[in-house]
Amino acid sequence: QVQLQESGPGLVKPSQTLSLxxxxxxxxxxxxxxxxxxxxxxAGKGLEWIGRLYTSGGTNYNPSLKSRVxxxxxxxxxxxxLKLSSVTAADTAVYYCAREGGYWNPLDYWGQGTLVTxxx
Amino acid sequence: xxxxxxxxxxxxxxxGERATINCKSSQSVLYSSNxxxxxxxxxxxxxxxxxxxIYWASTRESGVPDRFSxxxxxxxxTLTISSLQAEDVAVYYCQQYYNTPxxxxxxxxxxxx
Numbered sequence: 689q690v691q692l693q694e695s696g697p698g699l700v701k702p703s704q705t706l707s708l709x710x711x712x713x714x715x716x717x718x719x720x721x722x723x724x725x726x727x728x729x730x731a732g733k734g735l736e737w738i739g740r741l742y743t744s745g746g747t748n749y750n751p752s753l754k755s756r757v758x759x760x761x762x763x764x765x766x767x768x769x770l771k772l773s774s775v776t777a778a779d780t781a782v783y784y785c786a787r788e789g790g791y792w793n794p795l796d797y798w799g800q801g802t803l804v805t806x807x808x
Numbered sequence: 809x810x811x812x813x814x815x816x817x818x819x820x821x822x823x824g825e826r827a828t829i830n831c832k833s834s835q836s837v838l839y840s841s842n843x844x845x846x847x848x849x850x851x852x853x854x855x856x857x858x859x860x861x862i863y864w865a866s867t868r869e870s871g872v873p874d875r876f877s878x879x880x881x882x883x884x885x886t887l888t889i890s891s892l893q894a895e896d897v898a899v900y901y902c903q904q905y906y907n908t909p910x911x912x913x914x915x916x917x918x919x920x921x
Contacts, residue, residue, distance in 0.1 A: 725910075734901065734912055734913070734914050734915050735858065735901060735903075735912040735915075736912075737908075737909050737910040737911065737912070739909075740908075748908040748909070749909075750908075751809075752909075784857055784858075786857075788905070792839075792846055792906070793863075793905060794848035794860055794863040794905055795848070795858070795860060795903070795910075796860050796869070798857035798858060798859070799857065800856075800857055801857050
């Protein structure tokens with residue numbers, strides 16, 4: 689059974705860079721045709737897809753965030769990471785990591801989510 | 809981007825009654841070469857991550873009760889809970905995985921009447 693767990697600072701100052709890591713257990717992020725994704729959800733609001741990574745090469749980002757987002761992988765640690773630069777209060781949200789079962793597949797495994805607050 | 813629009817925003821249904829949620833995409837998510845609709849439904853309970861319920865518009869994820877069903881094609885889709893149970897109280901989201909960026913509907917909150 690694949691499990692994902694987000695980790696990182698819960699508080700980030702405005703204009704700084706938000707950095708989160710997702711640790712995957714129960715399977716290798718390098719195997720299969722899986723895509724490893726980040727999604728966020730402001731309190732009381734809907735879901736926003738941030739982007740995804742394919743460890744054999746390639747990323748896709750939401751154009752609305754593309755200039756500020758980097759998703760990368762550390763296959764030796766079986767982790768993938770999210771960096772979001774120049775954050776503002778509008779970036780305050782619960783951030784989820786998740787797995788897509790393939791290039792054209794839904795999100796089948798999710799982490800529990802981690803709340804990141806942007807505030808001075 | 810494909811815009812996903814759900815209706816209603818919320819609904820209250822009596823226990824044992826049917827709940828119906830609609831989802832409309834701004835362009836077709838039907839891939840003609842395989843005749844599959846790239847549309848999923850998720851259930852999110854308070855304090856929990858979303859859980860995949862249905863994919864390919866009508867295929868139930870393993871372990872999902874058969875009172876949940878999905879239908880529709882092209883741009884119009886429906887999630888039906890045939891007999892609402894107390895544990896079904898949640899927010900439900902549709903999502904297209906036809907292209908990137910992946911996009912979600914705004915969510916429908918289902919409550920007990």
